[in-house]
Amino acid sequence: xxxxKQNSPSLSVQEGRISILNCDYTNSxxxxxxxxxxxxxxxxxxxxxISSIKDKNExxxxxxxxxxxxxxxxxxxxxxxxxxxxxxxxxxxxxxSGGSYIPTFGRGTSLIVHP
Amino acid sequence: xAGVIQSPRHEVTEMGQEVTLRCKPISGHNSLFWYRQTMxxxxxxxxxxxxxxxxxxxxxxxxxxSAKMPNAxxxxxxxxxxxxxxxxxxxxxxxxxxYNEQFFGPGTRLTVL
Numbered sequence: 001x002x003x004x005k006q007n008s009p010s011l012s013v014q015e016g017r018i019s020i021l022n023c024d025y026t027n028s029x030x031x032x033x034x035x036x037x038x039x040x041x042x043x044x045x046x047x048x049x050i051s052s053i054k055d056k057n058e059x060x061x062x063x064x065x066x067x068x069x070x071x072x073x074x075x076x077x078x079x080x081x082x083x084x085x086x087x088x089x090x091x092x093x094x095x096x097s098g099g100s101y102i103p104t105f106g107r108g109t110s111l112i113v114h115p
Numbered sequence: 116x117a118g119v120i121q122s123p124r125h126e127v128t129e130m131g132q133e134v135t136l137r138c139k140p141i142s143g144h145n146s147l148f149w150y151r152q153t154m155x156x157x158x159x160x161x162x163x164x165x166x167x168x169x170x171x172x173x174x175x176x177x178x179x180x181s182a183k184m185p186n187a188x189x190x191x192x193x194x195x196x197x198x199x200x201x202x203x204x205x206x207x208x209x210x211x212x213x214y215n216e217q218f219f220g221p222g223t224r225l226t227v228l
Contacts, residue, residue, distance in 0.1 A: 032215050107158075
């Protein structure tokens with residue numbers, strides 16, 4: 001059973017408009033949430049994160065919102081640019097006894113930004 | 116820094132053959148992770164190491180899979196014997212201790228015929 005779900009496999013947006021990518025999780029023990037961006041033939045790269053004690057984190061054009069009661073987070077990209085076209089993975093993590101934060105990934109949303 | 120290095124980038128082999136994937140983490144990172152990405156299951160954690168010690172291998176699908184980390188700068192993921200359903204992209208990632216973000220390598224695309 002998926003603990004982290006990205007229900008939209010793909011999203012198409014016009015350049016300059018807002019892109020909103022959504023993610024839902026089921027495990028209330030998750031205490032840190034991350035978004036990764038992946039281009040073809042490359043590994044995922046970290047984009048932005050948020051701790052469970054916050055409800056918003058902003059970094060330039062990227063903002064992540066967290067709604068703990070709904071177990072939902074979203075990534076907003078404003079304005080969207082063609083270079084943002086990639087697969088975006090949502091990840092939720094908790095601290096493991098072995099001393100690492102262990103993420104659980106969603107299946108990804110493919111964002112296409114049209115010029 | 117060169118980032119996480121994985122080799123080979125592509126591997127095509129026949130069913131029954133042994134496959135060894137290699138990873139060099141970023142220098143100074145204490146944690147190393149092996150992932151597998153497929154269309155059906157997305158990005159799955161197979162195993163992770165802290166300070167070269169395997170901590171959790173519950174994601175390893177079968178006994179045909181094994182992983183080692185003989186030193187802080189090298190890890191291998193071995194599949195023997197390989198099967199067509201092992202075809203996937205395998206990623207290695209590393210991170211400093213108690214760090215949330217992970218740094219991924221470019222992946223190895225494995226095709227088992």
